[in-house]
Amino acid sequence: MANSELKKVMEVKDLFFTYPGAPEPTLKGNNLPIYENKITALIGPSGCGKSTLLRAMNRIHDLYPGLTYKGKIDLRNQETGKMENILDLKKENELINLRQRVGMIFQKPTPFPMSIYDNVAYGLKLQGIKNKGELDGLVEEALKGAAIWKETKDRLKDSAMGMSGGQQQRLCIARSVALKPEVLLFDEPTSALDPISTGAIEELISEIKKDITVAIVTHNMQQASRLSDFTTFMYLGDIIEFDETEKIFLNPSQKMTEDYITGRFG
Numbered sequence: 118m119a120n121s122e123l124k125k126v127m128e129v130k131d132l133f134f135t136y137p138g139a140p141e142p143t144l145k146g147n148n149l150p151i152y153e154n155k156i157t158a159l160i161g162p163s164g165c166g167k168s169t170l171l172r173a174m175n176r177i178h179d180l181y182p183g184l185t186y187k188g189k190i191d192l193r194n195q196e197t198g199k200m201e202n203i204l205d206l207k208k209e210n211e212l213i214n215l216r217q218r219v220g221m222i223f224q225k226p227t228p229f230p231m232s233i234y235d236n237v238a239y240g241l242k243l244q245g246i247k248n249k250g251e252l253d254g255l256v257e258e259a260l261k262g263a264a265i266w267k268e269t270k271d272r273l274k275d276s277a278m279g280m281s282g283g284q285q286q287r288l289c290i291a292r293s294v295a296l297k298p299e300v301l302l303f304d305e306p307t308s309a310l311d312p313i314s315t316g317a318i319e320e321l322i323s324e325i326k327k328d329i330t331v332a333i334v335t336h337n338m339q340q341a342s343r344l345s346d347f348t349t350f351m352y353l354g355d356i357i358e359f360d361e362t363e364k365i366f367l368n369p370s371q372k373m374t375e376d377y378i379t380g381r382f383g
Contacts, residue, residue: 126300126330127151127174127219128200130189134173137183143169145354146188151300156322156331158345158362160338161377166354167334171302174332175219176203176212192219195299217244220293224305226285228277228292233260233269236277236288240296255295263291264321283314290321294329301325303333307340319344338378342366350374 128151134144144166151157151174159167172178174190191200192215203215217240229236237256246252256273260266265287277288286306293301303322307315322331322344335341341348341362348365350358350373358365358374369375376382 123152123155124193125150125191125200126153126193127332128189128191129170129174130191132170132173132186132188132190134169134178134187135185137181142187143354144173147354147356149349149356149359151330151332152347153330154326154328155346156326156333156344157347157349158341159332159334159349159351160336160341161351161357162382163336165351167351168304169354170351171304171332171334172221174203174300174302175216175221176206177216177221179212192299217296218298219300219302220296220298221302221304222286222289222293222306224308226282226289226309228280228285228288230276230278232274233277233280233288234273237292237295240292244296259291259295260288262294262325263287264317264324265291281314283310283317286310286314286318287321290318290325294325298329300330300332303331305334305336308336315340338366350377352377 129147129149132144132147133142135142147170159171161167178184186204189202190204192203194201206212206215229239234256237259238252241252241255246255257266260269265284268284277285280288307318310318319340333345345362347359348362349356350365352373358369358371365374366378369378
């Protein structure tokens with residue numbers, strides 16, 4: 118499919134990002150389209166800006182004061198179809214709403230210290246859903262969507278802290294999926310997990326792209342090539358190359374991309 122036929126859900130335009138007190142920007146004029154119902158992988162050596170770019174996409178950096186953005190990160194308004202710059206959002210409630218629309222799954226699972234049920238219901242209650250029957254249905258739907266319903270249906274009142282790492286990560290995905298986000302950002306979601314849990318999470322990510330657009334930072338080349346439709350290679354805060362994953366891995370345009378993928382550096 119030609120890229121012109123694909124719909125953009127997000128687009129990063131000429132983005133510069135500087136951490137508080139840093140002498141120069143970490144991200145330098147980045148441009149990146151994020152296509153609807155596709156998985157976009159961000160790869161590159163440690164410290165190249167992958168996670169910084171990913172976290173800019175839902176302004177999670179703003180939890181720490183003193184940083185600066187320059188440029189645009191456009192997110193499509195589902196109702197109007199227009200692209201709107203999320204860097205224009207200033208109010209706390211606007212940023213909370215943004216993070217419901219653009220969810221984030223971290224490297225280390227981050228379940229809340231409460232029951233499995235309450236972990237998933239928490240965000241739904243914040244959205245104003247109070248009816249127990251409706252909550253029950255949405256919690257079940259989210260846990261099924263995260264392929265963890267069978268393991269949890271008889272222990273919904275148990276603490277989420279008693280789950281294995283892989284189960285906790287799927288619970289965090291269920292918690293995000295419950296809010297029906299437009300985009301889900303994964304920051305190395307399997308790097309702390311064993312191979313079986315990693316396989317389960319990868320299968321889950323492939324499944325949810327039917328409803329949710331995905332961007333994923335990964336150090337694992339095989340994971341990027343297996344999972345993603347598009348791949349972005351970054352180096353020292355710059356996007357060196359972006360293309361369909363098959364092209365990036367089999368016939369990259371840039372020598373630096375080829376050197377990284379073949380293990381000559383990084």
